[in-house]
Amino acid sequence: xxxxxxxxxxxxxxxxxxxxFAVGEYxxxxxxxxxxxxxxxxxxIRSATLSDVPNFEHANELVGIVRGNTRDKRHTAxxxxxxxxxxxxxxxxEMPAVPPLPGSEVRVAGAGDxxxxxxxxxxxxxxxxxxxxxxxxxxxxxxxxAVSRHVAILxxxxxxxxxxxxxxxxxxxxxxxxxxxxxxxxxxxxLRIPGINMLDAKINPRRLGSEExxxxxxxxxxxxxxxxxxxxxxxNDVRKAKDFWKALxxxxxxxxxxxxxxxxxxxxxEKVEYAIKRMGDMLDPEIDDxxxxxxxxxxxxxxxxxxxxxxxxxxxxxxxxxxxEDRKEATIAARRGRHVDVRFEAxxxxxxxxxxxFIPKDRDTGAKDMxxxxxxxxxxxxxxxxxxxxxxxxxxxxxxSQMSSFAVMRMIQQDDQRQVEAASESAxxxxxxxxxxLNVGEAILTGQWVPLNAMVSIDEVLEKExxxxxxxxxxxxxxxxxxSVGVEKTGEMIQNDSLVAKEPKHGEVKK
Numbered sequence: 001x002x003x004x005x006x007x008x009x010x011x012x013x014x015x016x017x018x019x020x021f022a023v024g025e026y027x028x029x030x031x032x033x034x035x036x037x038x039x040x041x042x043x044x045i046r047s048a049t050l051s052d053v054p055n056f057e058h059a060n061e062l063v064g065i066v067r068g069n070t071r072d073k074r075h076t077a078x079x080x081x082x083x084x085x086x087x088x089x090x091x092x093x094e095m096p097a098v099p100p101l102p103g104s105e106v107r108v109a110g111a112g113d114x115x116x117x118x119x120x121x122x123x124x125x126x127x128x129x130x131x132x133x134x135x136x137x138x139x140x141x142x143x144x145x146a147v148s149r150h151v152a153i154l155x156x157x158x159x160x161x162x163x164x165x166x167x168x169x170x171x172x173x174x175x176x177x178x179x180x181x182x183x184x185x186x187x188x189x190x191l192r193i194p195g196i197n198m199l200d201a202k203i204n205p206r207r208l209g210s211e212e213x214x215x216x217x218x219x220x221x222x223x224x225x226x227x228x229x230x231x232x233x234x235x236n237d238v239r240k241a242k243d244f245w246k247a248l249x250x251x252x253x254x255x256x257x258x259x260x261x262x263x264x265x266x267x268x269x270e271k272v273e274y275a276i277k278r279m280g281d282m283l284d285p286e287i288d289d290x291x292x293x294x295x296x297x298x299x300x301x302x303x304x305x306x307x308x309x310x311x312x313x314x315x316x317x318x319x320x321x322x323x324x325e326d327r328k329e330a331t332i333a334a335r336r337g338r339h340v341d342v343r344f345e346a347x348x349x350x351x352x353x354x355x356x357x358f359i360p361k362d363r364d365t366g367a368k369d370m371x372x373x374x375x376x377x378x379x380x381x382x383x384x385x386x387x388x389x390x391x392x393x394x395x396x397x398x399x400x401s402q403m404s405s406f407a408v409m410r411m412i413q414q415d416d417q418r419q420v421e422a423a424s425e426s427a428x429x430x431x432x433x434x435x436x437x438l439n440v441g442e443a444i445l446t447g448q449w450v451p452l453n454a455m456v457s458i459d460e461v462l463e464k465e466x467x468x469x470x471x472x473x474x475x476x477x478x479x480x481x482x483x484s485v486g487v488e489k490t491g492e493m494i495q496n497d498s499l500v501a502k503e504p505k506h507g508e509v510k511k
Contacts, residue, residue: 004029013079015040015106020045021077025133025433026109026454028085031100035085037117038506039453041430042078060243079106080430082452088482089116091451111136117451126171128164132442133409139456143172145449146405147349147384150375154420155409157326157390160441162187165388166406166461169193171350173299180323181298182316188301197295200303201315204287206239209317215314215366216283217256217271225264226271229255233268241484244285247278264401282306282315291322296344313358317366323348324374328383347382350374355387356394368396375402392419405447406450407458426453 021027021040029036034208053059053159063208066072066466067284072461081100083093125140134271144166153163156413169179181188189198193301205213220240221436233251241247252268294300302319304312307334321345330342358367374385389395389402393415408420408427412435421432427446431453434444441460446453 001108002027002075003074004100004102004106005105006102008102008438010096010099011081011300013081013100015077015079016461017077019073019108020075021079021108022133025105025438026114026131027077028098028109028113029079030079030105031096032098035086035113036096036100037083037088037113037452038079038081038106038239040077041080041428044076046076047072048074050184075334078139078430079128080428085117088451091120093452109134115406118454124177126168126458127143128167128445129169129443129456129458132457135457139445139450139454141168141405141449142446143168143175143177143449145447146386147172147177147347147382149403149404149448150378150384151407151447151449152392152400152403152423153386153388153407154392154411155443156411159409160443160458161347161388161390161409162353162460163441163464164409164443164458165353165386166191166193166464167459168386169350169351170463171457171459173297175295177344178296178298178300178344178346178348179351180294180295180302180319180348182312182319182353183301183314184354184357186303187353189466190464191299191301191461193299195298197293197294197298198298198303199293200282200306201319202282202284202287202290203294203315203318203402204285204290206244206285207282207290209231210234210316212314212318212476213364215310216279218310219271220309222450225270229264229268238473244360245272248272259382273455277306279311282311290344291326294319294343297347311406313365315369316352316358317370320350320370320374323350323371324378324381324383327383331381347384347385349386351386351388355389356391359387359396359399360394362394362397365413368399370472371399372396375399392416392423395419397423403447405445405449407443407445408435409443409444410440411435 002015004013005016008015021043023043025042027042029037029038029385047066049072052058053062074348074497078259079095084096087094096231097301111134114131114134118131119138119140124142124144124298126143127138127140129139131137131139138506153161153164165181166188169181172179173195203216203267208216212225213234214230229252235251238247238251249272250263288373305316322459326343327348329340330345352371358365359371360368372386374383378385393399393413397419403423406424406427417432417435421429427444431444434455441458443458444453444458445456449480463464
């Protein structure tokens with residue numbers, strides 16, 4: 001236990017304690033007969049004897065005395081006050097109007113105090129782990145807030161981002177939710193949750209605008225002449241042609257004077273022919289509706305690893321736009337009491353992996369435009385978004401700032417920490433400073449999807465196998481052993497063939 005000291009205010013207080021409090025631990029402050037919940041942001045231990053020791057020799061002489069002297073230690077903690085415990089339990093946190101009095105008693109919050117706060121009942125709440133400093137207290141997040149107000153999952157590589165995504169996906173899909181993960185690096189190829197739908201992204205080029213098709217064909221941003229040629233050639237007749245690619249190439253070749261001799265025309269034709277060769281399976285003019293591959297009410301892992309960065313960008317933008325348009329139509333029809341045939345009758349949650357690639361701060365992309373639009377409009381039409389990145393400093397701040405909920409894991413780069421602090425309204429500097437001390441699988445949850453900021457040990461998703469680093473030495477050993485076995489078998493075969501060759505044929509006399 002401890003006591004309030006110094007000059008507390010209504011949001012923060014200093015506490016002197018009998019034993020050190022742990023950072024991230026919750027405490028109860030006795031405040032005029034009511035209980036105020038607080039979170040430990042800083043914890044210090046001071047020895048009066050060893051405070052001004054001039055050198056090591058002097059310290060060495062004093063250590064024995066200090067170890068046995070309990071009065072020598074001074075344990076202090078900085079506590080952020082988060083509100084009345086009773087009000088928090090009702091879902092309406094209220095900050096105290098006046099500071100707690102110096103001398104007010106402070107104690108560590110028990111599991112009975114914390115469970116009603118961090119593990120509310122209700123179908124919209126899903127367990128994601130336990131409190132880091134109170135492992136007997138479950139932590140649940142509000143899935144409705146996650147979908148309607150968007151989520152950011154941010155951390156260094158290998159700290160547990162994909163595990164957290166898998167956990168949310170499993171919980172949403174188990175409730176009949178539609179989840180679409182844009183999987184750029186095959187992180188989720190081995191995710192095994194019930195009803196999961198694994199598919200590769202496919203695009204019907206007939207459905208693309210000329211600028212989107214130019215991105216798919218890998219035109220440079222400043223290739224204005226080539227883009228103009230493609231725009232003129234991509235007519236309605238070409239879109240409806242039985243053989244789309246042939247019709248497009250023919251249209252390109254006749255789209256200008258002396259077209260066949262034009263180097264610009266030739267270059268555009270080369271781009272189209274190369275794309276057919278390299279991405280013929282993914283750019284499929286015969287597929288009726290690429291959106292039909294996505295299964296409503298299930299988890300969908302949409303692989304984009306076969307695409308280059310530009311093509312993946314265009315593909316992600318295509319799917320995001322179609323999801324938003326479908327949900328707009330469904331929502332508006334429902335409000336007007338009309339029935340329409342739509343693909344997604346209920347809200348959809350989309351996950352953008354490697355978000356710093358597709359939603360960068362320093363350039364415009366199709367996916368970035370759609371992400372910004374969904375961040376602004378998605379809640380009106382039941383389209384949620386989760387952006388996942390190991391480089392928050394490279395993310396567009398305007399989009400990141402519209403994520404109302406965050407799961408932030410270990411992060412040591414100060415530029416990344418500053419970006420998170422700038423984007424999140426509820427993650428203060430003291431909390432951000434703890435990011436560098438987190439271990440794998442530990443996260444700070446903040447924002448609208450949790451009742452209060454919390455340091456959490458995230459549950460491990462056993463249904464997900466990939467995501468860990470490859471073991472180079474194990475792979476080398478396996479390949480070396482395989483080659484060794486192959487050499488031995490080849491040697492045996494040669495030896496057997498030699499013995500067979502030496503055996504006398506029927507009717508011959510063995511010499």
